[in-house]
Amino acid sequence: MIxxxxxxxxxxxxxxxxxxxRELIHTYFLPRFANPYLEKxxxxxxxxxxxxxVAMTTDCYxxxxxxxxxxxxxxxxxxxxxxxxxxxxxxxxxxxxxxxxEEGFSLKDLEMILIAMEEASKEAEVTIVTGDTKxxxxxxxxxxxxxxxxxxxxxxxxDISGNNAKIGDKIILSGSIxxxxxxxxxxxxxxxxxxxxxxxxxxxxxxxxxxxMVSREIHAMRDPTRGGMAATLNEIALxxxxxxxxxxxxxxxxxxxxxxxxxxxxxxxxxxxEGKLLMFVSPTDAPLVLEEVRKNKYGKxxxxxxxxIPDYQGRVIMNTSMGGTRIIEMPxxxxxxxxx
Amino acid sequence: MIxxxxxxxxxxxxxxxxxxxRELIHTYFLPRFANPYLEKxxxxxxxxxxxxxVAMTTDCYxxxxxxxxxxxxxxxxxxxxxxxxxxxxxxxxxxxxxxxxEEGFSLKDLEMILIAMEEASKEAEVTIVTGDTKxxxxxxxxxxxxxxxxxxxxxxxxDISGNNAKIGDKIILSGSIxxxxxxxxxxxxxxxxxxxxxxxxxxxxxxxxxxxMVSREIHAMRDPTRGGMAATLNEIALxxxxxxxxxxxxxxxxxxxxxxxxxxxxxxxxxxxEGKLLMFVSPTDAPLVLEEVRKNKYGKxxxxxxxxIPDYQGRVIMNTSMGGTRIIEMPxxxxxxxxx
Numbered sequence: 001m002i003x004x005x006x007x008x009x010x011x012x013x014x015x016x017x018x019x020x021x022r023e024l025i026h027t028y029f030l031p032r033f034a035n036p037y038l039e040k041x042x043x044x045x046x047x048x049x050x051x052x053x054v055a056m057t058t059d060c061y062x063x064x065x066x067x068x069x070x071x072x073x074x075x076x077x078x079x080x081x082x083x084x085x086x087x088x089x090x091x092x093x094x095x096x097x098x099x100x101x102e103e104g105f106s107l108k109d110l111e112m113i114l115i116a117m118e119e120a121s122k123e124a125e126v127t128i129v130t131g132d133t134k135x136x137x138x139x140x141x142x143x144x145x146x147x148x149x150x151x152x153x154x155x156x157x158x159d160i161s162g163n164n165a166k167i168g169d170k171i172i173l174s175g176s177i178x179x180x181x182x183x184x185x186x187x188x189x190x191x192x193x194x195x196x197x198x199x200x201x202x203x204x205x206x207x208x209x210x211x212x213m214v215s216r217e218i219h220a221m222r223d224p225t226r227g228g229m230a231a232t233l234n235e236i237a238l239x240x241x242x243x244x245x246x247x248x249x250x251x252x253x254x255x256x257x258x259x260x261x262x263x264x265x266x267x268x269x270x271x272x273x274e275g276k277l278l279m280f281v282s283p284t285d286a287p288l289v290l291e292e293v294r295k296n297k298y299g300k301x302x303x304x305x306x307x308x309i310p311d312y313q314g315r316v317i318m319n320t321s322m323g324g325t326r327i328i329e330m331p332x333x334x335x336x337x338x339x340x
Numbered sequence: 341m342i343x344x345x346x347x348x349x350x351x352x353x354x355x356x357x358x359x360x361x362r363e364l365i366h367t368y369f370l371p372r373f374a375n376p377y378l379e380k381x382x383x384x385x386x387x388x389x390x391x392x393x394v395a396m397t398t399d400c401y402x403x404x405x406x407x408x409x410x411x412x413x414x415x416x417x418x419x420x421x422x423x424x425x426x427x428x429x430x431x432x433x434x435x436x437x438x439x440x441x442e443e444g445f446s447l448k449d450l451e452m453i454l455i456a457m458e459e460a461s462k463e464a465e466v467t468i469v470t471g472d473t474k475x476x477x478x479x480x481x482x483x484x485x486x487x488x489x490x491x492x493x494x495x496x497x498x499d500i501s502g503n504n505a506k507i508g509d510k511i512i513l514s515g516s517i518x519x520x521x522x523x524x525x526x527x528x529x530x531x532x533x534x535x536x537x538x539x540x541x542x543x544x545x546x547x548x549x550x551x552x553m554v555s556r557e558i559h560a561m562r563d564p565t566r567g568g569m570a571a572t573l574n575e576i577a578l579x580x581x582x583x584x585x586x587x588x589x590x591x592x593x594x595x596x597x598x599x600x601x602x603x604x605x606x607x608x609x610x611x612x613x614e615g616k617l618l619m620f621v622s623p624t625d626a627p628l629v630l631e632e633v634r635k636n637k638y639g640k641x642x643x644x645x646x647x648x649i650p651d652y653q654g655r656v657i658m659n660t661s662m663g664g665t666r667i668i669e670m671p672x673x674x675x676x677x678x679x680x
Binding site: 011012013014015016017018019020021022040041042043044045046047048049051052053054055056057058059060061062064084085087088090094096097098099100129130131132134135136137139140141142145147149150151152154161162163222223225226227231235239330331332333335337338340 | 351352353354355356357358359360361362380381382383384385386387388389391392393394395396397398399400401402404424425427428430434436437438439440469470471472474475476477479480481482485487489490491492494501502503562563565566567571575579670671672673675677678680
């Protein structure tokens with residue numbers, strides 16, 4: 001094998017489709033993601049998919065910083081896409097991974113990111129079947145951007161969509177909110193809070209699979225990432241043309257996240273998560289589903305935090321801890337850019 | 341609809357998952373790519389796929405400049421991915437499209453890019469079923485990067501791979517080489533050659549479908565993009581563990597491309613294409629396949645340019661126009677970065 005350049009960094013040649021490109025792929029990528037699909041080194045992977053409905057989702061990851069407490073851009077790129085499939089009730093099977101690297105990016109950092117992708121893929125039981133790498137000149141990108149696109153199968157009888165929330169549905173939240181956004185922000189700004197703030201980044205497909213085994217009355221699910229729980233609940237209220245009522249006291253927020261939000265002037269409802277689910281379940285099945293969520297290691301803190309109501313169509317209201325009622329608005333933009 | 345900011349540019353809020361994001365999607369993206377999958381606005385699209393083998397491919401597009409003679413980054417992102425599926429013998433069906441936008445990027449340019457994507461999708465008869473948009477601060481990306489990931493079905497009996505070239509196969513090239521790379525370079529460097537240099541960018545799936553109707557003896561196919569024909573032939577020689585012999589006089593190069601290459605010190609064999617195919621076909625079926633390629637509007641100049649040989653395993657040799665023989669090496673990197 002030809003040695004990499006002495007500085008151990010990405011060069012423009014690594015994006016050129018020639019020898020340097022092949023060397024990068026064979027030295028860094030293939031050993032991590034070894035599987036028969038990828039090893040064919042064709043421009044497409046050919047996979048067998050069980051007959052039926054297939055869910056497809058795509059995301060570009062541009063998080064800053066690329067390493068943060070609880071994960072890095074690589075584990076985020078796997079979990080984020082696995083969770084988008086899971087929230088559709090699909091069992092994730094195959095992922096593509098495409099990289100945009102900045103000239104001068106550290107090969108050591110690349111390796112750490114690929115290791116994290118390998119570990120997250122193993123936990124989620126997904127296979128990276130095809131990929132791509134581009135290199136742009138220094139200053140034309142910020143270190144590394146990753147796109148992952150995922151395929152999963154949707155079992156017959158599963159019909160989960162942001163459009164399907166029904167009046168009376170109970171809303172299950174799988175754990176505390178705001179952990180990811182606050183972990184990123186504290187890392188980015190070099191803020192040291194006296195607590196152990198860590199992203200909640202996790203693949204949620206096993207949790208969802210367990211829930212689907214006990215209920216087909218899960219109508220809508222979504223992982224509240226950008227814009228936090230406030231954006232996700234507003235989206236579902238709009239898409240399903242229903243009202244949503246949540247109870248502030250029922251929503252778990254870690255003390256450290258709450259304290260950081262107070263210092264920074266942020267509302268945890270609007271802060272991103274990367275390992276949480278909001279599930280809209282019929283009132284009869286909600287206790288069963290809640291029990292399954294709690295059995296999963298990422299769902300121990302799950303609670304019913306609200307319900308779907310006939311009033312306030314397209315809006316979200318919250319019963320506050322002070323005994324009042326507050327409209328939870330769709331955020332205009334992002335309090336914290338480049339959170340994912 | 342809330343008006344966009346007065347300057348008509350992308351802001352960080354457009355990437356935030358809130359109201360500005362929804363407005364961007366509803367004003368710019370949905371009207372172009374309207375279809376029932378996308379309009380559900382879920383995080384995943386659920387599609388029906390015929391039973392059998394599915395090809396999956398992914399590419400990030402970082403071309404510079406984003407507008408060039410013969411296309412733009414949008415049409416490139418559709419055709420490039422369609423062609424990667426086509427080269428696998430798959431019929432492209434569904435695409436995802438994910439965007440990384442730089443703060444300050446012109447909404448007018450975005451619209452022109454989306455129009456080009458719409459047109460290319462229509463020509464290729466593919467549907468964009470899911471997408472994502474991220475915004476990074478000014479200076480952290482270069483205007484716009486696009487990832488498209490494609491799914492296609494592979495008919496029973498089709499087994500096309502870079503590993504499958506067989507000794508005796510004839511090599512069909514679907515037209516002249518180097519057009520894309522030279523068009524990009526002349527645009528980028530502001531070079532004005534006295535010829536009408538234009539990218540060959542085109543979707544090749546209809547050409548491939550026609551060929552597969554007359555022959556199941558197409559063993560390998562690939563579109564020679566980064567690194568040009570030299571990189572692609574070397575890859576296939578290595579993957580299939582065969583030798584490849586090509587004839588210089590048989591390879592079509594447009595006069596303008598040849599002249600530009602001479603001025604710039606480039607070899608057309610190493611310059612990228614975006615609308616060409618190299619096909620490895622059994623000697624008996626090669627004339628039939630050549631005839632089909634020539635019937636297609638993108639294949640009128642197609643020729644047999646070489647064959648697979650038992651000697652020179654893993655290497656490519658060329659009979660030169662001077663009567664000699666030359667080894668065509670795998671390029672180290674890219675002569676022209678950011679060509680796709």
